[in-house]
Amino acid sequence: MADRVHVTLRDVAMAAGVSLATASRVLNGTAKVREDLRDRVEAAASELAYTPNAHAQALVRASNETVGVICHDVSDPYFSGIARGVMRAAAQRDLLVMLASTFRDSTREVAYVSMLRAQRARAILLIGSGFEDRRWERAMDVELRPYLNAGGRVAVVSRHRSLRVDTVLPENRQGAAALARALLALGHRRFAILSGPPGLSTVVDRVGGFRDALAAAGVPVDQIEEGPFSREGGYAGACALLDRGLDATCLFAATDVMAVGALAALRERGLRVPDDVSLAGFDDIPVVRDLTPPLTTVSLPLEEMGERVIALALRDGGRGRRRIERVPGTVILRASTIGPR
Amino acid sequence: MADRVHVTLRDVAMAAGVSLATASRVLNGTAKVREDLRDRVEAAASELAYTPNAHAQALVRASNETVGVICHDVSDPYFSGIARGVMRAAAQRDLLVMLASTFRDSTREVAYVSMLRAQRARAILLIGSGFEDRRWERAMDVELRPYLNAGGRVAVVSRHRSLRVDTVLPENRQGAAALARALLALGHRRFAILSGPPGLSTVVDRVGGFRDALAAAGVPVDQIEEGPFSREGGYAGACALLDRGLDATCLFAATDVMAVGALAALRERGLRVPDDVSLAGFDDIPVVRDLTPPLTTVSLPLEEMGERVIALALRDGGRGRRRIERVPGTVILRASTIGPR
DNA sequence: GCGCTATCTGAAAGCGCTTTCCTGCGGTAC
DNA sequence: GTACCGCAGGAAAGCGCTTTCAGATAGCGC
Known part of the structure; x- marks a missing residue:
């Protein structure tokens, strides 16, 4: 990724003959800019196929338009159903989803949380029942605590034992x-x-x-x-x-x-x-x-559960009391069950 | 994510009584550091639960340990099977996977490429047949061209018409x-x-x-x-x-x-x-x-296809000639087909 | 026409990190 | 004892961006 150089805001600003500040303001719409300058900046940006460096933005804004999702196995329909809901909701919010599969390895799960933390994901969502042993709990806590303290959001689906975070809980x-x-x-x-x-x-x-x-x-x-x-x-x-x-x-x-x-x-x-x-x-x-x-x-309602867990994590006043949203299950009688002979 | 402050390398360095440079060297193992200093830095880092800011790293290194995957629908077993392979291979390489679902919306697909570009993903993988119309092709090209020029890698599964990139192609x-x-x-x-x-x-x-x-x-x-x-x-x-x-x-x-x-x-x-x-x-x-x-x-072999597409994208000398890896399909006769009456 | 204010633009700082460059130290050879 | 070499650690620059702050310009009333 370092072979050549990316187009930077500086390039756009120079091409448009304005300062970085002005270019930034135009591209983010954060302040009024004279119309002709704005046009020039926009023209230059599209001309150069400029894409802002999300890392530079994240660095200065101290946040990244990204949510992390950790599940055990994407190809399990239970998880992919929930993931689908998360992605639908994320798309509405213009968030990118980083999805990781643990393949049911608790060490890997903790490692993923750490990586997501490093990525400054807005929220981390843990999907599916966890590893309910002491060692895991402690390792997870070590990762999650500072993340939460730094303003990160965490929510889970279907694991309520140890983690004291917002939860979507199927009944x-x-x-x-x-x-x-x-x-x-x-x-x-x-x-x-x-x-x-x-x-x-x-x-x-x-x-x-x-x-x-x-x-x-x-x-x-x-x-x-x-x-x-x-x-x-x-x-x-x-x-x-x-x-x-x-x-x-x-x-x-x-x-x-x-x-x-x-x-x-x-x-x-x-x-x-x-x-x-x-x-x-x-x-x-x-x-x-x-x-x-x-x-x-x-x-x-798998997909709905996915939508709810991300909504829960991103809700305003996220630092409030822990919330647990219970999701009822509905019995569906189909032909695989009949009365005994 | 901006509520409070993260622990930074500076905090670690101060706690250990060394310079940022030394702390960085210890944590990355990039140069020899006197043993007692090293110990102090490591102790401070774990004490403070330090996690490096991936954005700052990505900014200076001009790359991010991340690959982007775009498919149409995670909950379709075809895609989730391939995604599973990608994730397994990504895990081995310590890469994080950003997975996006287009829900078969071509506009959204282009938007995702742009976002992944902004994230400076090491590679972008497009899974599943594309939208083979002119408008899409041009929009995609506008996004992909500068990404490739900047050293980004792109590979696809099962779409060969328009995109001139490395391809895993089921026969x-x-x-x-x-x-x-x-x-x-x-x-x-x-x-x-x-x-x-x-x-x-x-x-x-x-x-x-x-x-x-x-x-x-x-x-x-x-x-x-x-x-x-x-x-x-x-x-x-x-x-x-x-x-x-x-x-x-x-x-x-x-x-x-x-x-x-x-x-x-x-x-x-x-x-x-x-x-x-x-x-x-x-x-x-x-x-x-x-x-x-x-x-x-x-x-x-869905999972294998996933593994191969990421290997293809990340291969050394990625800027070489376009490669197309063909994956044969095997006829499996099961009970749903018998001779006609 | 002058002075004041309201806008808009630009310069510069700083986000957290890596890395180059340079300094200072100890060790070695004479 | 002096001159030189090698090496470890620190200072500082810079990655690409946002945002504050200050300066410049135009607009207004008198």
């Missing part, structure tokens, strides 16, 4: 509970659960909400398998359940992505969904309605 | 032709095509390659419907085909995403896939193998 517990009740209403009494990585608040809430609602109806669940939030995780979990002799009329996967894997596993083992076993997921990622059978799930 | 034509031949081999003779937006090189190549291969076997195709590259586009296109009295044993959709929509439409109209009509797509996005039936398609 995982209530959603899962509502799903459980709907499944009970269908007549199911024997359930199995495909749970996510232990400790994640999302997992705790979804699985906990599901189990509590069942327990309230006097239905215990002892068939649980844990695995990563991925198609493979769901596939492997379902296989493990099957290997141990699955005895359930309904299987609940903590995420749709896992449910997709579970569906494949069940089918491979010769089980029909929903005839032999009902299957439900969580999130309502776009694709699940096109599965056969279409998947029963708890729908989350 | 759409060959892939579609191979698919057509495979379908012919299954015994199909009556085909319908769901095409994408007219004029896009991707569409021209895929549909053209498909038709040419059929024509070579003496099989004409007159049932074609155009629509946007989306599930809805596929759905609407299939409905239109059906309304006009679909007379084909096999339907080819220009992208998997469209095929998903088509599958839904066919099913709604009571047609069974593959018994009544075979269906094939293109791209091999992850989800299609989990459809019922799993979709026959042409597989593209």
Whole structure:
């Protein structure tokens, strides 16, 4: 990037025969400038294809028209749905989005926060359940504290344990509970659960909400398998359940992505969904309605969540009290769940 | 971001009792510094949670450890698959990725290039077929030319018409032709095509390659419907085909995403896939193998394409001749295509 | 026509950093 | 003991921009 030189404001000013100050004022519209000078500056700028150096601007303005977003994996529909909302909202505000994928590596997540901090991003958004261990928490705090003190904004989606920042919080517990009740209403009494990585608040809430609602109806669940939030995780979990002799009329996967894997596993083992076993997921990622059978799930407005988290981070008076915006989940009953035979 | 002050190198230097120059040298390891001084600087930096201002660095170094990626829609699996590859490769190089979604708005695409230029991104990557009209071409050229002249790198995936830059080019034509031949081999003779937006090189190549291969076997195709590259586009296109009295044993959709929509439409109209009509797509996005039936398609190594495009942009001697890396597509026959009854 | 004010323009400082240049120090050879 | 060399650290310039401050110009009333 250093091979040749960029066109600078000085070049524009010289070409237009005015001072840097005047050129700057014209290009930013920050003060009245005589019409002929203005025209000359504008002509020179477009002639030279001038683009202001955002770094010089950021340096003097101590801020950069940029927001950073950190998620675990862009190609997971859950995250890309939220990212889409963030980008739509960012575009409206003329902000550039720096999007980083951690690939679920907590060290990398902290490193990204540091880089975003260095970039003086206006806001940093953390999407998706975090790494809820002490070491991570401390490392993250070390990065975030000075960033916040310097006026940076931080907001998160779906992680509420440790970080004391503005949060968009899907009502995982209530959603899962509502799903459980709907499944009970269908007549199911024997359930199995495909749970996510232990400790994640999302997992705790979804699985906990599901189990509590069942327990309230006097239905215990002892068939649980844990695995990563991925198609493979769901596939492997379902296989493990099957290997141990699955005895359930309904299987609940903590995420749709896992449910997709579970569906494949069940089918491979010769089980029909929903005839032999009902299957439900969580999130309502776009694709699940096109599965056969279409998947029963708890729908989350992913794109809206993305829009809300950036709005939350950038809101006026951002330094006020912490705000938590709860996003309800809606149970969507589709053909993957029917009453047990 | 201007509420309070950031910790600067000057703060670190003062705390350590050394000059800025020394502090800078320690933190960058650019020159030997006496051990005790070095220790003091390092201690001060970590004490103060110092993060260098990337803008100040970028300003003096005339470059920013950042690459910009522009795609049409992050939540489209085709793009997010490629984006994933880009991010993985970027992470290895300690680069931050700025990812922008155009939402298929050509004006916005040009605006993003301008913003990335302002950010002095090391490279700008354009993912996915472009807007092949004259106005766009000129506007894009105005932005890209000075960027390239200033040493910026540009590379693209899957758009070869107008932009004369390094390119990763999926072999759409060959892939579609191979698919057509495979379908012919299954015994199909009556085909319908769901095409994408007219004029896009991707569409021209895929549909053209498909038709040419059929024509070579003496099989004409007159049932074609155009629509946007989306599930809805596929759905609407299939409905239109059906309304006009679909007379084909096999339907080819220009992208998997469209095929998903088509599958839904066919099913709604009571047609069974593959018994009544075979269906094939293109791209091999992850989800299609989990459809019922799993979709026959042409597989593209999306993630690898992402890795290659960033490698191409950042390669040494980037100012050399234009390079075009062709990526072959592999026909994957799955259950959505069988021989006609 | 003169003096005052209201506008607009230009000079210059400074944002936080890297890097060149230069000074001062210690060590070595004679 | 003196002259020279090498090296580490500091001062200062400068990256491209915004913005304050002061100066210049025009406009107005008398």
